[in-house]
Amino acid sequence: xFVVVRWFKSFHRPAxxxxxxxxGVPKEGPDEPSRLSELRAATARIGTTLDENATCAELTRxxxxxxxxxxxxxRLGSEAGAEYEAVSGDPALLPDLQWAMAATRxxxxxxxxxxxxxxxxxxxxxxxxxxxLATDGHPYGGLVCARxxxxxxxxxxxxxALLAERAASxxxxxxxxxxxxxxxxxxxRALLAEPGRPHPNLDVAIRYLPVGQSALVGGDWCxxxxxxxxxxxxxxGDVMGHGLEAAVDMTAYRSxxxxxxxxxxxxxxxxxxxxxxxxxxxDRRPATxxxxxxxxxxxxxxxxxxxxxxxxVIDAEGRTSLLPVPVGPPLGTGLGGYEPATYQLDPTQTLxxxxxxxxxxxxxxxxxxxxxxxxxxxxxxxxxxxxIDTVLARLDARHAEDxxxxxxxxxxxxxxxxxxxxx
Numbered sequence: 001x002f003v004v005v006r007w008f009k010s011f012h013r014p015a016x017x018x019x020x021x022x023x024g025v026p027k028e029g030p031d032e033p034s035r036l037s038e039l040r041a042a043t044a045r046i047g048t049t050l051d052e053n054a055t056c057a058e059l060t061r062x063x064x065x066x067x068x069x070x071x072x073x074x075r076l077g078s079e080a081g082a083e084y085e086a087v088s089g090d091p092a093l094l095p096d097l098q099w100a101m102a103a104t105r106x107x108x109x110x111x112x113x114x115x116x117x118x119x120x121x122x123x124x125x126x127x128x129x130x131x132x133l134a135t136d137g138h139p140y141g142g143l144v145c146a147r148x149x150x151x152x153x154x155x156x157x158x159x160x161a162l163l164a165e166r167a168a169s170x171x172x173x174x175x176x177x178x179x180x181x182x183x184x185x186x187x188x189r190a191l192l193a194e195p196g197r198p199h200p201n202l203d204v205a206i207r208y209l210p211v212g213q214s215a216l217v218g219g220d221w222c223x224x225x226x227x228x229x230x231x232x233x234x235x236x237g238d239v240m241g242h243g244l245e246a247a248v249d250m251t252a253y254r255s256x257x258x259x260x261x262x263x264x265x266x267x268x269x270x271x272x273x274x275x276x277x278x279x280x281x282x283d284r285r286p287a288t289x290x291x292x293x294x295x296x297x298x299x300x301x302x303x304x305x306x307x308x309x310x311x312x313v314i315d316a317e318g319r320t321s322l323l324p325v326p327v328g329p330p331l332g333t334g335l336g337g338y339e340p341a342t343y344q345l346d347p348t349q350t351l352x353x354x355x356x357x358x359x360x361x362x363x364x365x366x367x368x369x370x371x372x373x374x375x376x377x378x379x380x381x382x383x384x385x386x387x388i389d390t391v392l393a394r395l396d397a398r399h400a401e402d403x404x405x406x407x408x409x410x411x412x413x414x415x416x417x418x419x420x421x422x423x
Contacts, residue, residue: 039159039162042066042159042163043162043163043166045058045061045062046059046062046166046167046170047166047169047170047173049174050173050174050177051174052171052174052175053085053086055167055170055171055174056073056167056171058167059071059133059143059163059164059166060072060073060086060087060088060143061088062163063088063143063145063160063163063164064088064145066156066159066160066163067145067147067152067156067159067160068147068149069089069090069093069145069146069148069149070087070088070089070090070093070094070146070147071088071089071144071145072084072085072086072087072088072091072094072143072144073085073086073133073142073143073144074100074101074130074142074144075140075141076104076105076108076139076140076141082097082101083097084097084100084144093128093146093147093148094128094144094146095126095128095144100130100142100144103130103142103144104130104144107130107131107132107134107142108132108134108139108142109139126146126148127146127147127149127150127151128144128145128147129144129145129157129160130142130143130145131143131157131160131161131164132161132164132168133164133167133168133171134164134165135165135168135169136169136172138168138172140168140171142164143160143164143167145160197224197226198224198226198234198409199226199230199231199232199296200412201230201296201411202232202294202409202410202411202412203383203384203409203410203411204224204234204407204409205387205388205407205408205409206222206224206388206407206408207392207404207405207406208220208222208403208404208405208406209357209392209397209398209400209403209404209405211242211357211401211402211403211404218239218241218242218243218246218247218250218403219237219238219239219240219241219242219247219249219250219285219287219403220236220237220238220239220250220355220357220403220404220405221235221237221238221239221250221253221254221405222234222235222236222237222353222405222406223235223237223254223257224407225257225258225261227261227264227293228264229295229297230295230296230297231294231296232293232294232409233261233267233291233292233293233294234292234293234351234353234407234409235257235289235290235353236289236290236308236353236354236355236405236406236407237250237253237254237288237289237290237308237331237355238287238288238289238308238355238356238357238403238405239253239285239286239287240285240286240287241285245285249284249285249287250287252278252281252284253274253278253287253289253331256273256274256277256278257270257274260273260277266293266302266304266340267292267293267302267303267304268304268328268338270304271289271304271305271306271328271331272336272338274289274306274331275306275329275331275332275333275334275335275336275338276334276336278332279332279333279334284332285332286330286331286332287306287330287331287332288305288306288307288308288330288331288355289305289306289307289308289330289331290304290305290306290308290309290310290311290325290353291303291304291305292311292351292353292409294409294411296411296412299344300342300343300344300345301342301345301351302340302341302342303323303325303340303341303342303343304325304328304338304339304340305326305327305328305338306327306328306329306330306331306338307327307328307329307330307331308327308355309354309355309356309359309366309370310322310324310325310370311323311325311351311352312352312354312373312374313343313345313349313352314349314350314352314378314382314387315348315349316348316349316380318379318380320352320373320374320375320377321374322370322373322374323341323343324341325341326338326339326341345411347410347412348381349410349411350378350382350387350408351408351409351410352387352391352406352408353406353408353409354373354391354405354406354407355402355403355404355406356402357397357401357402357403357404357405358373358391358392358397358404358405358406359372359373359395360401360402361401362401372395373391373395376390376394376395378391383410384408384409385408387408388408391406392404392406
């Protein structure tokens with residue numbers, strides 16, 4: 001960039017202006033290491049986040065700090081809605097917006113090689129200039145600076161251009177990050193298949209909350225599979241990791257589960273086959289999984305666990321307890337060794353399956369985490385949706401440190417029996 005080269009050349013020639021540099025701008029002289037150190041510090045204060053607006057604010061703050069006066073950003077776009085953004089300093093010092101827009105368009109059209117455009121000095125107008133906010137041929141707008149004193153020196157204009165280029169580079173990175181995030185989000189939505197339908201004799205509610213804002217879906221998942229004779233398979237799983245890679249493996253586990261469950265095997269044998277299938281693929285991430293086979297006719301539920309946290313059951317009075325289930329190795333290890341556990345279940349009880357993000361806190365013992373869940377009191381005879389709303393609110397799942405998946409199920413007392421009891 002021409003103006004940047006000119007600024008660096010100013011290191012090696014006498015100052016053309018008052019030797020007392022403006023606030024924040026290093027004096028021209030022999031102390032080049034000090035000037036470079038200050039320059040590094042100035043550029044390091046710009047682009048500390050992947051937020052475009054934050055980067056613009058950091059740029060204008062640093063520009064005003066370096067040369068005094070006021071700094072603002074003008075983005076390219078519709079002139080009708082144009083306005084100064086991220087203003088640092090007194091807005092009254094800024095030049096006419098129409099001139100600034102014309103200067104921004106001109107510098108953007110010429111690219112990074114464009115000279116800073118000074119505002120015309122007449123009729124007592126304040127010194128002002130516009131430097132391009134662009135990098136690698138990608139223009140985003142202009143940095144406009146103004147002050148109520150001497151015009152900007154070549155060294156100052158070069159410094160401002162360098163800071164603007166630094167900011168533009170980070171803005172480009174932020175926009176690219178947002179673009180990729182959008183693509184990943186679309187792919188994740190495609191991967192997030194809806195769970196199957198349980199039998200009408202079972203009320204089921206499912207809720208999924210991805211951690212943070214970086215993903216729409218990760219490795220946590222819930223599934224329901226209709227079996228013969230009115231039974232339903234309820235499943236919750238957690239693939240190691242987050243984001244797109246975990247979502248891809250999550251989809252593979254769900255697909256395998258649906259295929260294996262069609263054979264109507266008991267839960268521990270379903271886990272065994274899932275483990276065999278996953279361990280045969282070396283790139284598949286390990287996963288924990290809890291399976292519950294609900295049999296309304298017998299009033300029973302049979303569990304099997306692959307390294308997963310135990311299920312919870314809520315009684316008719318709204319009290320919560322955890323059901324002990326033998327814990328086998330996570331899926332994908334090839335170790336097998338899963339065992340079933342069967343409990344009675346009646347329509348007054350609510351079954352809750354969940355992933356560890358619901359209860360775990362970093363640095364907290366898992367037993368203490370589970371005790372907090374067991375201490376949650378629910379409304380008597382609450383429905384499955386109300387149960388999930390309550391547990392998410394009481395455990396502050398919106399601020400969880402990991403993805404959260406929760407499934408709640410209740411036996412439904414029907415007046416008519418499914419005549420065939422078939423899926």
